[in-house]
Amino acid sequence: MSVHTEHREPLIRLAKRDDIPRAQAWAIRAAAILLALVTGGLIIAVLGHNPIQVYASMVEGSLGKSRVLRETVKKAIPLLGAAVAIAPAFKMKFWNIGAEGQILAGGIAASYFALFWADSLPRPVLLVVMAVAGILAGGVWGLIPAVFKARWGTNETLFTLMLNYIVLGFVRYLQAGPWGPDLNANGYPKIPMFDSAALLPKALGVHIGWIIVLAVTALMFGYLKYSKQGYEIAVVGESVRTAQYAGMNVSHIIRRTMFLSGGIAGLVGFLQVSGASGTLTENTAGGIGFTAITVAWLAKLNPFVMIAIAALLAILEKGADTIQTLYTIPASAADMLTGIVLFFMLGCEFFISYRLIVRGKGERTHE
């Protein structure tokens, strides 16, 4: 009778999933990574190399020896730190894409003490002062957009983004002037290396930033899950109206959270200048603040999951470096591999939230 029925349904349509068994979600993720590897392999093959060999070198080059492993860990530290930093802001649905600037702000403040107070302060005090300065500077840099948002309802996305450029410009100014040629004997426009007293000590061959970041990660997990302030952040993120109804001071919570977010990013800045590079450069943040957004998002804002994601990204990055030199694969191609993996990982979340229904199937199965 109803011959028209079948023409109606589109070939493929989407339906939002209510819930998905955990095993199925992980199966989708595994499939995504496999597909990413296959796609990446095709590209490697087109470039004239053996995909399996190249992949093996990537792993070898990032995890194989303790030296490269340390390099990988060094890459993962700021990534994890910055991701943990933006987690509370994102949980509050305050789109802080200014971690980059907050890292630099923290780096500048820490560098100031490293450059000018290294002689007059004992080493432990100097390092603590640098860390606190970094946290405060990053916190203030995060606080500014929060104050404007609470006061005048400005858009935090644009605001935090623009603040990145301001602070980056300031670093360039310092490099070219007061902290560069003026401090260097040879007048080179570069900020000099810190005094060894201003460098972070090492543990297991890597600067102790890794211990600090792991501790911050664990604290953040507890803060978001078990603290009163973490609860407030979750409520504000879900609905400002509900937060007001519950008697919460929403603008205060926004300011406090952004200070915290910026503060942790500032701490990462301190770790970068004092631990990783020993000085402040334009590349101290080097896009970490943006990559951290990917890390936080993939981890669904769970700090512990961020450890795995940050590690994975660091491995990819380090592995890409290795194959560049080993196989003379251009840097852009190596970056493309990283991009492909990320694309598939982010894309598969879509299939975890939605399912595809092919015409004539799906909804009728129960009949």
Added chain:
Amino acid sequence: MDNQANYAIELRELTKTFGEVVANDKVSLTLRRGEILSLLGENGSGKTTLMNMLSGIYFPDHGSILVDGKEVTIRSPKDAHDLGIGMIHQHFKLVDVLTAAENIILGLKGGGRLDRREVGRQVKAISEKYGFEIDPDQKVYDMSVSQKQTVEIVKVLYRGANILILDEPTAVLTPQETAKLFAVLRNMRGDGKSIIIITHKLHEVMAISDQVAVLRKGQYIGTVPTCETNPQKLTEMMVGHAVSLNIDRPKTEYQDLRLEVKGLNCRGAEGVKALEDVSFEARGGEILGIAGIAGSGQKELLEAIAGLQKVESGHIFYYPPHPNSEIAGLHVPVDKAGEELVGKTPTQIQKIGVSLAFVPEDRLGMGLVASMDMVDNMMLKTYRQGKGPLVDRKPPRELAMRLKEELEIVAPSISTPVRRLSGGNVQKVLVGREIASSPTVLMTAYPVRGLDINSSYTIYNLLNEQKKRGVAVILVGEDLDVLLELCDRILVLCGGRVSGIVDAEQTTKEEVGLLMTHLSGTGKEGAAV
């Protein structure tokens, strides 16, 4: 076959599923020409889904639709419209800045030229024929809700509809406006139009329809001629078992002044005056109903009392409960001479020992956090309690378990996000939490909206229990029949002003209805208090 041709519409075994949910399960239905059919059913019984299939918004998974005896395929609203089916939705789809006439012709095909005079003439003709009052040149933003509805109806008539579907048309109307609408519908019936009206108000079903079709949980239960049934029987068809339709109004021992609102003025979100010189008293041990057309200042009034709405001028005084009442002494003693609430934040109000419970209209957007579970929602207002920076989830967990049992909340567990619960259970979670704070004032806005009959009665009972404990209950409602049965006094708001405070036992629906649309002399307010 003869018989079939008499049907304007015949639905045969229509089935529609959304994922796992079967919204309509083999529903068959017939509508004769020149007949008004009420489609009755509780929320979620599939009324709107069924009508959306008829108007081309959804396409059925199975089954067939016959219009005038011929099987048809309705793929889009345009197909429905070509078949002479017009639907008037609950939420109007009008362009505010355009006039009535412009809205009516909007989207119609035609040449590039728009003959306003001709459109105006036709609109007038339709209006006169059926008894509408409409000014074709009036802008929609200047219209009342009922006028907007009129535009929607004229719009489908202008497009030549013979079959009209109205989705809960009276939900937004006063009794007087409802009567007017019904008169118009009867005129249309006289003209041979077929009408389906979706509603869950039983007395309206009895008043307007010729036939009643009942749906329950997506199943078609049956059709009965209106003259052969009564509200009790219809309820049993809807719910599936016998229920008592009487609402209790218990007498209480102590009625003492709890809240005194004096000359309250405030502005709403867009700077529009929302409350103007509002004065009234709320007493412990009584339910004060607040009636009024939607948007007459109900929301602002409750939020002003709760400390969530900025007040321009005026006072709200709070008095502690009578020392003999059950709820006396549960909280920090408050100044007997009255505590001013204006200018205080919700936290400050809480700190001075005023226990305000507030069940807002927007349950999942304001009263609860939709993505959180029952436990986390329980502590929304109490999470600050306890020392240290960490939250103590033990008391809220216990409360959640207690409420789940006592109020028979249907949820997979107390750690299910509340947005997954059904409307009735969401409301039980919210009302349960608010009552658990042992309030002295309980404010609720539309507490039974979207709830099935059983849940509604649970809520009424909970309100009555609080009243008996000596709580001042303030109930913003939309169903006047319920307000009249449940409340002790009813305050009527009209355009942000108090147009009257009446004794619920003495007054009639008509009187309240009149007060909703007209401001009477100011003498009335004083007299009734």
